[in-house]
Amino acid sequence: MSNYHPLTEAEAVQYARSIPGLFSDGAVLTSREIGDGNLNLVFHIREEGREKGVILKQALPYARVVGESWPLTLDRARIESEALQVQAKLAEGLVPRVYKYDPDLALTVMEDLTDHIVMRKGLIARQQYPYFAEHMARFLARTLFFTSDFYVDRQEKKEWVRRFLNPQMCDITEGLVFTDPYYDAETNSFNPLIRTEVEAIWRDDALKREIAELKEAFMTQAQALVHGDLHTGSVMVTETSTKVIDPEFAYYGPMGFDIGALFANLLLSYASHEGHTADEEIRIAYQEWLLETIETIWNGFEEQFSALWQEHVTDEMWRVPGYRERFLTRVLQDSAGFAGCKMLRRVIGLAPVADLETIEDPQVRAEAEMLALHIGQALINRRKTLEKIGQLTAWVREIAKEKVAK
Numbered sequence: 001m002s003n004y005h006p007l008t009e010a011e012a013v014q015y016a017r018s019i020p021g022l023f024s025d026g027a028v029l030t031s032r033e034i035g036d037g038n039l040n041l042v043f044h045i046r047e048e049g050r051e052k053g054v055i056l057k058q059a060l061p062y063a064r065v066v067g068e069s070w071p072l073t074l075d076r077a078r079i080e081s082e083a084l085q086v087q088a089k090l091a092e093g094l095v096p097r098v099y100k101y102d103p104d105l106a107l108t109v110m111e112d113l114t115d116h117i118v119m120r121k122g123l124i125a126r127q128q129y130p131y132f133a134e135h136m137a138r139f140l141a142r143t144l145f146f147t148s149d150f151y152v153d154r155q156e157k158k159e160w161v162r163r164f165l166n167p168q169m170c171d172i173t174e175g176l177v178f179t180d181p182y183y184d185a186e187t188n189s190f191n192p193l194i195r196t197e198v199e200a201i202w203r204d205d206a207l208k209r210e211i212a213e214l215k216e217a218f219m220t221q222a223q224a225l226v227h228g229d230l231h232t233g234s235v236m237v238t239e240t241s242t243k244v245i246d247p248e249f250a251y252y253g254p255m256g257f258d259i260g261a262l263f264a265n266l267l268l269s270y271a272s273h274e275g276h277t278a279d280e281e282i283r284i285a286y287q288e289w290l291l292e293t294i295e296t297i298w299n300g301f302e303e304q305f306s307a308l309w310q311e312h313v314t315d316e317m318w319r320v321p322g323y324r325e326r327f328l329t330r331v332l333q334d335s336a337g338f339a340g341c342k343m344l345r346r347v348i349g350l351a352p353v354a355d356l357e358t359i360e361d362p363q364v365r366a367e368a369e370m371l372a373l374h375i376g377q378a379l380i381n382r383r384k385t386l387e388k389i390g391q392l393t394a395w396v397r398e399i400a401k402e403k404v405a406k
């Protein structure tokens with residue numbers, strides 16, 4: 001890593017120019033750092049007069065959102081570029097193409113998706129994406145099945161686990177998702193108007209036992225190569241296209257962690273529209289679309305995962321009648337539990353979501369945040385009774401109705 005230094009915008013242009021085949025000699029290039037995430041630099045390099053440019057994503061040796069006091073491994077850039085290449089093979093067209101990875105600069109050169117928007121922004125603007133659920137179901141079914149013990153040779157799979165060991169990034173999740181929000185930690189940051197609700201969570205040992213179990217699952221269940229941070233800021237969309245970005249938290253973990261992350265962020269959007277959307281008819285219609293999206297993702301995932309299982313699983317024990325159904329029920333229950341933790345962390349802990357943060361009036365925001373806390377707790381506490389995705393969406397409707405009635 002001796003050549004490592006964070007690039008300036010000017011250096012990023014020079015770097016892009018030096019990659020053969022990307023731009024013609026003498027092309028007039030512009031460079032802009034467009035990173036809005038918590039961790040890295042993202043440069044958009046464009047040639048005047050051409051629509052598509054190129055993206056250079058560079059890891060910083062610390063967490064951008066906190067600063068140099070939070071050092072972070074540059075190896076996450078390797079994990080991200082390798083995970084993107086694995087996902088590109090398994091879920092064609094659903095991730096940006098990687099053109100080059102430079103280990104010395106911890107830098108990935110990838111497809112420019114600036115003609116897409118970050119899904120979270122689209123959700124805040126109440127946009128609907130008709131292909132999103134279908135695309136995400138495909139992404140989840142194929143990336144999770146084809147990297148699991150149900151498909152990969154079991155010796156080879158252990159090599160994959162080693163290749164994607166990602167201890168420092170997992171440590172962030174173990175702290176920020178599974179520990180800090182549930183006690184008075186320094187990293188927490190929440191709306192003072194919800195302190196009573198938050199303190200009730202800190203005192204709730206029954207809830208915390210469930211979260212402890214989910215934390216243990218996150219730390220010990222090497223089921224598949226998961227994206228590891230699959231929130232709606234990690235998906236870029238157009239009306240017809242869906243691209244999953246930013247797998248720097250990828251590791252071998254429980255399948256439900258990715259599905260749960262997606263559910264959590266759709267439900268955070270659901271809760272946020274209590275604050276963003278005053279017109280009840282418009283709000284309910286949009287919230288219903290979000291719930292339908294969750295159902296379609298799960299149903300599509302279950303159907304495609306089952307089809308891949310029927311086609312590829314050879315192990316006698318996995319083929320015992322009823323085992324696939326039992327496994328998928330567990331994934332559904334895990335997904336609900338992880339979704340709950342991810343909702344609580346975004347309301348109580350470090351790194352809030354724009355869906356809620358952009359509600360200007362603190363009292364209105366508090367109402368939406370409390371709804372998110374209630375939904376999150378219910379998902380964690382009730383998850384083991386889940387058999388069908390329709391139960392989960394019915395809980396959400398019921399909790400939202402109770403809140404309005406109060």
Ligand SMILES: Nc1ncnc2c1ncn2[C@@H]1O[C@H](COP(=O)(O)OP(=O)(O)O)[C@@H](O)[C@H]1O
Nearest residue numbers: 036037038039040042055096111112113114246
């Ligand atoms: N391939 C891409 N094409 C266009 N914009 C991108 C691309 N990758 C990232 N971005 C932009 O950069 C932002 C931060 O990228 P992200 O990978 O999420 O970084 P971080 O790891 O710091 O969260 C995204 O929200 C998006 O606006």
Ligand SMILES: CSC[C@H]1O[C@H](OP(=O)(O)O)[C@H](O)[C@@H]1O
Nearest residue numbers: 037038039063065176229233351
């Ligand atoms: C100090 S990292 C906080 C938070 O940021 C990551 O998200 P992203 O890089 O996509 O903005 C991840 O969710 C971490 O938990």
